[in-house]
Amino acid sequence: MLINDFKSTQLKVIKILMNSYNKGRLAHAYLFEGEKGTKKKEIAFYLAKLLYCEDSDKPCGKCNNCLRIEHHNHPNVLLIEPEQNTIKKEQIIYLQQEYAKTTLEPGPKVYIIKDIDKMSINAANSILKFIEEPLPDTYTILITDNLQQILSTIISRCQVINFQPLPKNEIVEFLKQNEINNSVAKIVAQLTNDLDIALEIASDELISDIIDLVILITHEILQKREDILIICENSQVNLYNNRKKLEYFLDILLILMGDLKSVDNNNDNIVFDQELIFIKENIHKIKSEKIMFNIDEILKTKINIGYNANTVLLLDHLLINLM
Ligand SMILES: [Zn+2]
Numbered sequence: 001m002l003i004n005d006f007k008s009t010q011l012k013v014i015k016i017l018m019n020s021y022n023k024g025r026l027a028h029a030y031l032f033e034g035e036k037g038t039k040k041k042e043i044a045f046y047l048a049k050l051l052y053c054e055d056s057d058k059p060c061g062k063c064n065n066c067l068r069i070e071h072h073n074h075p076n077v078l079l080i081e082p083e084q085n086t087i088k089k090e091q092i093i094y095l096q097q098e099y100a101k102t103t104l105e106p107g108p109k110v111y112i113i114k115d116i117d118k119m120s121i122n123a124a125n126s127i128l129k130f131i132e133e134p135l136p137d138t139y140t141i142l143i144t145d146n147l148q149q150i151l152s153t154i155i156s157r158c159q160v161i162n163f164q165p166l167p168k169n170e171i172v173e174f175l176k177q178n179e180i181n182n183s184v185a186k187i188v189a190q191l192t193n194d195l196d197i198a199l200e201i202a203s204d205e206l207i208s209d210i211i212d213l214v215i216l217i218t219h220e221i222l223q224k225r226e227d228i229l230i231i232c233e234n235s236q237v238n239l240y241n242n243r244k245k246l247e248y249f250l251d252i253l254l255i256l257m258g259d260l261k262s263v264d265n266n267n268d269n270i271v272f273d274q275e276l277i278f279i280k281e282n283i284h285k286i287k288s289e290k291i292m293f294n295i296d297e298i299l300k301t302k303i304n305i306g307y308n309a310n311t312v313l314l315l316d317h318l319l320i321n322l323m
Contacts, residue, residue, distance in 0.1 A: 034165065036194070082114070175198060183211075219278070
């Protein structure tokens with residue numbers, strides 16, 4: 001069972017969908033929009049189960065149809081996800097072919113397309129056709145973490161459902177209930193909106209090592225010492241051999257740089273509160289522009305890592321720039 005039961009974390013969304021379903025007024029096209037980890041895909045499948053469940057208390061999650069949908073085994077419920085970071089034209093053609101078929105099984109058809117911001121313009125235009133001319137009893141659910149990247153022509157033809165992230169303090173409390181210490185919980189809560197993933201990250205010993213490394217590096221930056229490269233090389237966290245570790249490192253470093261910026265602006269409400277005294281004592285040694293420069297550099301590195309660039313080179317380049 002999921003620790004993060006989306007029925008409680010996305011109660012508003014569930015209510016909207018149930019209400020439309022009960023009134024027989026489900027939209028033919030939905031756009032599920034919200035930050036990563038807000039359970040959009042899970043709720044898309046929940047909606048499919050609602051349409052197919054054989055039980056009177058829908059969706060039961062236990063009947064044959066619910067189980068087939070859960071295991072991606074239902075011929076009328078189709079999920080399309082990016083392959084190598086893009087939704088390819090062939091995937092859309094496949095979808096169109098499926099769309100044209102008469103159903104293998106009686107009942108509605110449900111198409112779930114995840115990360116539609118990763119579609120090419122051509123692919124997006126094809127999707128637009130589906131939405132504009134829906135066949136009866138067909139439901140398309142588009143999912144995105146980046147609403148601002150979606151064509152307005154798509155947005156205007158869908159019912160947009162906003163998924164709100166959990167408040168950070170609820171994630172922190174949840175982690176603390178699971179025996180994660182307060183400072184780790186506060187940092188990990190910034191990395192994800194998903195309770196399951198948050199607990200997984202926080203329970204990994206590695207994350208404490210990465211946090212310690214980020215603190216060490218920030219001390220070097222504040223004290224204008226130039227040992228960052230050596231510290232990184234000698235650290236037991238080998239950032240060079242694992243992209244996931246490197247991503248966590250960059251995210252956590254970004255949080256601490258954001259904290260420097262806050263303290264620089266006389267705001268003491270920071271994520272790394274265990275570092276507040278040290279930062280306050282040393283913040284005058286670094287210029288505001290340098291903090292902003294460092295934040296920009298980290299953001300650029302994060303983007304470049306997404307493009308499969310040489311991570312060793314990228315990290316060294318960043319560390320040199322941070323000094
Ligand atoms: Zn069922």
